[in-house]
Amino acid sequence: MAETEIHLQAAAPFDFWSTLQAHGWVDLLPNEYHPESNSFSRIEQLASGKVVRMGVSAEQGDEIIPLNVLVNHGGRLSSKDRSEIEDVVRHMLRLDEDLSEFYRLCRQNGFPWSQMKPGKGRLLRSPGLFEDMVKVICTTNVQWGGTRRMVRELVEQFGEPLPLYPELKAFPRAQTIAALTFDEFQSRVRLGYRAAYIYQLARVFGEKSNCYAQFFNQQTPTEEIKKELLAIKGIGNYAAASILMLLGRYDEIPVDSVFQQLMRQKYFHQEDFDLKEALAVYENWGRWKYLAYWFDLLTFHQAAEDEGTSV
Template structure:
């Protein structure tokens, strides 16, 4: 992997860039247990063979959490519009003009009305303002979720204490911090499961959970790899 920067950087900045890239690409995640489990099932052995399962994430939990809130109850196009708006309006510009995702402090500066009128965040507007305020003030340390020893139930409770975060958003965020117990079912994954595993028929959430239950604490990652298997088809990869 080669990292290109827009200008020369010092040792401290270079260290941070490398750390962030390793975090984003999950280069230090230990998936050996997951791969051993996948190798034990002929239909899932391809995951271990291809080294799949390292889900791309943002440099910070805060960024992933904000983006997750922006995926709920809306189309992907609207999600992209909201996130692009946050970057364009509040992000810090680099030498080449591109902007970074805003920090909690930057997002705490404008009012909830800004998020409603400028970002078009709708009902999420006060939630984004409150989240930024809690994180910027130090009241809520979302980065600690990466290393916490809290039980799954306690961690889910902490994540869902953030307004705008329900089971779907919380379980998706869990995958990005290395906890794969939840399935994070939505309309897309339910439709994919029906097509791939249930002969085109709609399946209940309980049935989907039973199907992946054999993978225990890795079931969420197994489901995601299973539902996105065709993304790795060479013809689909060529379209990226």
């Protein structure tokens, strides 16, 4: 396969490692984390239909952090392809997000947030909304191992293969799933009751790939996006909060078993609690609640790990 290097720059502060590790997305196909080189790779199907493998790594830097993207591809990589790959990396790593207000609040709010080094707090996302929405639905009411299995089966069954390495596949396009009958889709991937939700979502995106373009418009109020998300079958409060986070809006907390466990262990002395009281813990974080909660969770787990106790 041909190989092309693409160079990008992230403006400081930017912490590549914590962006990859902040939540589990780097472990869901077609992403793959490579601990030995602290890099990740991804099989991506470009708009032209061409399937490529991209390996992304970062170097050290003070004001500018150089990012290297090694692209393996068949044939020639057009300038349009290159520019699309740059956009994919930029979007996945959220290079255009400004978290300076969040960092300022972290300094004001004391421990543990005062430990939050600028450059952290970015959470990896997928290049496209369809993939992120499907993956969020695959996290509902299932353990993480189940999420990984469901996503893996989706990629293996319906993803477009990389030339010469057909075992490596891109995330399926919505149109590919929408072209199947529901019975066939359901029989090829064990998604449980989520199959109907994901199939319906694929039909909506398959019909019009930018069906939720307004979600990316900064002028659209978060409340409006949340309302539209909740109208989608399979997406409730937890999934809507998670998708909002992936859209770069941190106003909502995803209430799930992880959140409830943290509340019981850290704030409510191992006892049951009122949800409103629990959510009030992060009330003064305004539009940064999700990040405040998530960093609280990560540092709590880290502290338990350092002490040798499990949570």
